[in-house]
Amino acid sequence: MTYIAKPKFHHPGLKKNELGYTHRDYEGKISTLCAGCGHDSITASIIEACYELSIEPHRVAKISGIGCSSKTPDYFLGNSHGFNSVHGRMPSVLTGANLANRDLIYLGVSGDGDSASIGFGQFAHSIRRCVNMTYIVENNGVYGLTKGQFSATADRGSKSKKGVTNTDNAIDLVAIALQLGATFVARSFSGDKTQLVPLIAAAIRHKGASFIDVISPCIAFNNHAGSTKSFDYVREHNDAVNRLDVLVGRDPIAVDYAPGTVQVVEQHDGSRVALRKIDADYDPHDRLGAMTFLQKHAAKGQIVTGLLYVDPEAEDLHEHLNTVETPLNTLEADTLCPGSAVLDKINASLR
Amino acid sequence: MKPTDIAAPDYFHKVVDCQWACPAHTPVPEYIRLIAQGRYSDAYMINWKSNVFPGILGRTCDRPCEPACRRGRVEENPVAICRLKRVAADFKDDIKQRLPHPAAKNGKRIALVGGGPASLTVARDLAPLGYHCTVFDADPEAGGMMRTQIPKFRLPNSVIDEETGYILDLGVEFRGGHRIESMKGLLAEKYDAIFVGSGAPRGRELDIPGRKEAASNIHIGIDWLSSVSFGHTDKIGKRVIVLGGGNTAMDCCRTARRLGGEDVKVIVRSGFEEMKASPWEKEDAIHEDIPILNFLVPVAFIHANGKLTGVTFQKVKAEYDAKGRRNLVPSGEPDQTFECDDVLVAVGQENAFPWIEQDCGIEFDKWHMPKVDPKTFVSTNPKVFFGGDAAFGPKNIIWAVAHGHDAALSIHRLLSGEDITERPLPEVHVSSQKMGIHEWSYDNDISNDKRFKVPHRDKVVALKDIRAEVELGYDVKLALGEAHRCLNCDVQTVFSTALCIECDACADICPMDCITFTNNGEESDLRQRLKAPSPHPDQDLYVSGDLKTGRVMVKDEDVCLHCGLCAERCPTGAWDMQKYFIEMTYAGSSCPTRSRSAA
Numbered sequence: 001m002t003y004i005a006k007p008k009f010h011h012p013g014l015k016k017n018e019l020g021y022t023h024r025d026y027e028g029k030i031s032t033l034c035a036g037c038g039h040d041s042i043t044a045s046i047i048e049a050c051y052e053l054s055i056e057p058h059r060v061a062k063i064s065g066i067g068c069s070s071k072t073p074d075y076f077l078g079n080s081h082g083f084n085s086v087h088g089r090m091p092s093v094l095t096g097a098n099l100a101n102r103d104l105i106y107l108g109v110s111g112d113g114d115s116a117s118i119g120f121g122q123f124a125h126s127i128r129r130c131v132n133m134t135y136i137v138e139n140n141g142v143y144g145l146t147k148g149q150f151s152a153t154a155d156r157g158s159k160s161k162k163g164v165t166n167t168d169n170a171i172d173l174v175a176i177a178l179q180l181g182a183t184f185v186a187r188s189f190s191g192d193k194t195q196l197v198p199l200i201a202a203a204i205r206h207k208g209a210s211f212i213d214v215i216s217p218c219i220a221f222n223n224h225a226g227s228t229k230s231f232d233y234v235r236e237h238n239d240a241v242n243r244l245d246v247l248v249g250r251d252p253i254a255v256d257y258a259p260g261t262v263q264v265v266e267q268h269d270g271s272r273v274a275l276r277k278i279d280a281d282y283d284p285h286d287r288l289g290a291m292t293f294l295q296k297h298a299a300k301g302q303i304v305t306g307l308l309y310v311d312p313e314a315e316d317l318h319e320h321l322n323t324v325e326t327p328l329n330t331l332e333a334d335t336l337c338p339g340s341a342v343l344d345k346i347n348a349s350l351r
Numbered sequence: 352m353k354p355t356d357i358a359a360p361d362y363f364h365k366v367v368d369c370q371w372a373c374p375a376h377t378p379v380p381e382y383i384r385l386i387a388q389g390r391y392s393d394a395y396m397i398n399w400k401s402n403v404f405p406g407i408l409g410r411t412c413d414r415p416c417e418p419a420c421r422r423g424r425v426e427e428n429p430v431a432i433c434r435l436k437r438v439a440a441d442f443k444d445d446i447k448q449r450l451p452h453p454a455a456k457n458g459k460r461i462a463l464v465g466g467g468p469a470s471l472t473v474a475r476d477l478a479p480l481g482y483h484c485t486v487f488d489a490d491p492e493a494g495g496m497m498r499t500q501i502p503k504f505r506l507p508n509s510v511i512d513e514e515t516g517y518i519l520d521l522g523v524e525f526r527g528g529h530r531i532e533s534m535k536g537l538l539a540e541k542y543d544a545i546f547v548g549s550g551a552p553r554g555r556e557l558d559i560p561g562r563k564e565a566a567s568n569i570h571i572g573i574d575w576l577s578s579v580s581f582g583h584t585d586k587i588g589k590r591v592i593v594l595g596g597g598n599t600a601m602d603c604c605r606t607a608r609r610l611g612g613e614d615v616k617v618i619v620r621s622g623f624e625e626m627k628a629s630p631w632e633k634e635d636a637i638h639e640d641i642p643i644l645n646f647l648v649p650v651a652f653i654h655a656n657g658k659l660t661g662v663t664f665q666k667v668k669a670e671y672d673a674k675g676r677r678n679l680v681p682s683g684e685p686d687q688t689f690e691c692d693d694v695l696v697a698v699g700q701e702n703a704f705p706w707i708e709q710d711c712g713i714e715f716d717k718w719h720m721p722k723v724d725p726k727t728f729v730s731t732n733p734k735v736f737f738g739g740d741a742a743f744g745p746k747n748i749i750w751a752v753a754h755g756h757d758a759a760l761s762i763h764r765l766l767s768g769e770d771i772t773e774r775p776l777p778e779v780h781v782s783s784q785k786m787g788i789h790e791w792s793y794d795n796d797i798s799n800d801k802r803f804k805v806p807h808r809d810k811v812v813a814l815k816d817i818r819a820e821v822e823l824g825y826d827v828k829l830a831l832g833e834a835h836r837c838l839n840c841d842v843q844t845v846f847s848t849a850l851c852i853e854c855d856a857c858a859d860i861c862p863m864d865c866i867t868f869t870n871n872g873e874e875s876d877l878r879q880r881l882k883a884p885s886p887h888p889d890q891d892l893y894v895s896g897d898l899k900t901g902r903v904m905v906k907d908e909d910v911c912l913h914c915g916l917c918a919e920r921c922p923t924g925a926w927d928m929q930k931y932f933i934e935m936t937y938a939g940s941s942c943p944t945r946s947r948s949a950a
Contacts, residue, residue, distance in 0.1 A: 002789055002919045004797075009425050009799075031860075034922065036854040040855075040859050191853060191855065193855065231854060
């Protein structure tokens, strides 16, 4: 919580993107979260990703539920559409908005309580329906707003700030997302922006259900020894399978990679992702392999990060429903209600 | 890069750009905060200690602080530091009780030659320590060039009287109207030390055809200004040409406008941009309908029947050689003649020491300047010191004050039997400004206001009365607004490597992208890898020790707003906002002597 507004002055040499905006233009209000909150780094990463992609702020809808994480859309993209919904109901609101206007970029921001507890069902259904969105969970393993009780993603055996051991099993949202058919699945860490920013950018570019689980240490209640979501623990146990660079447009790849270490994935819109392999055997196109890899490493106490699975040819809910290209909310009455002659024809075909 | 040694007194001093640039190292942000709090007397005393003449300098200073001001790198204009100094002087209460009291004499006698800012500063520092200081000046009143050369419409006599009075009241003996004609004679009077602060009293001549023939209408600028100041000259022709592009030329042309000059112009050899005059003084002249014509070199004074009728100029243009040096070469266009009734020559000033005999132990160099040590200000005669314009040629008041302080320290050490080359370290205080979780003892909310203009007297009225001060000074409200523009650069961002958990909160919140966490490297390499460009390599990088991940924190001091948000958003207190206050060493400071390492 900070009382003063962030000064309007910015560095005189800041670069501008294709739209003429600096990254400061993608900011929102000043954060009211605790000092040092991992969520603020995720906010900064979303700002950076949107700046780098030269996204027009008015083309983004940011939707959230309740919780520390769900407050964050107030802190980025101050000129975008926003909806702060009921606890755990972000996926339904997002799905509805997406159906009404398929032309916007949908950013769902949620937390481990909002998505793994009260909104677990909502999370599951939005993923299995392949809603075209970027679903970011800011995962700190505790209920920060109610003083740090274990959340459903807290690892079994991890210790609370007061020293109590968690006896419940953890929900691994990445594993669930893989199982439910998300077509872009990644995990990252709020303390590693070089990994996180390109992941968010690639997810925004991905058509289909993109899910990113971002481990985000809660400074106030979950950054102690014994926690498995602290800065120190995540840094020690982070097993990154790959690093990526998002390539907008069709510019040649400028960076020199050692042969065989890079894999270029082209997405629907022509944008490409250059994956630099860290784990040589890891194949991000193998859903089953990803699930196995994840479970094996989780059993060893390792946190697998990076782009874990991507299907570049994914379809989304609109394709499944065979909706028209024009956003539904812009269809005029005469299109929506073509008249009794057409109705008669339909009725006749059903007789 | 090695971790930054913030214990070196110069490191944070450099971050306070204004104070670092000020020859006297006035604690600028400190007094501006006091002005914002309405504590004008306190603000005045801080100035008085550092620069001795706050009221005078608040009107006339060359302001090296303002081009250095960090605000000028963040938006268009720096804080109006100089005019805020005047605010402290204008609104203070009676501060006489706060001044040092005349001390019991210690039996040592100091002679000070010249009653200008350098000598008066020496007297101010030494008189309270018990030295008997005698100031000699050819003019009847103290002040030197501040009184004789600066026009009254810029600096009223009342301000000079007040501030020279504060010094003379310390028990300083002032012998006005007493010109020292012989150094030998002065040495024979057995003073314990002699300080020469006699300025650069000679205006440079312009020896071109017609100079002798038209002499009665060609005046040397500083002599003419002095004559106006004492009331000996009260009129000038209708058409006046001022030759020269420095501040004296600006004072000459504006004075001429007030003494009957209707068509007054300034004509300079160089380009307008390269003129030596301060930009604001050029502005003021232009505002008074005085055109400034450039790239014109005077070649002859035109006269008829022993009377000046005009000046002929050769047109030139600037050419730059391979080394980037500028040369003025004839443009090939025909010469141009401007008609006029009077010419004021303000093409520079020179030192003159006809009164210092060859054989009194004071050596001069090939430019006829005394050999003076730039740190101690001692000449080759161990008892004779020089300062101000007399030491290294014409500069300005604030430099004279700085020289005076250093010379006074030397004299005090000499007469205390100490080595004058050993200079005690300045005293530095660094203290946290934290009051609560998000509360600081300074106003960290950055003002977006643009620089406030100082109200001026109406031009018609101002031009009628040569003693009517043109600038009226800020009122309390404007002063408050301007004071809030100060970025409090003396409230330093202090980083503790051991406390940092690398959560990135500071880097995320910093409005200026000053903070980067990255792998260490050489400075030139690091500067390439910062979050935002680093266009000013003279601005230091603040580098932490190695952090847990092996990276370092690098902060580019360049455009930091000192808003304290890094410290507010830091969960572990690794960042703190700490006020840095440096107390320069003056004669009589009690700080222990240590050898000073360069920062």
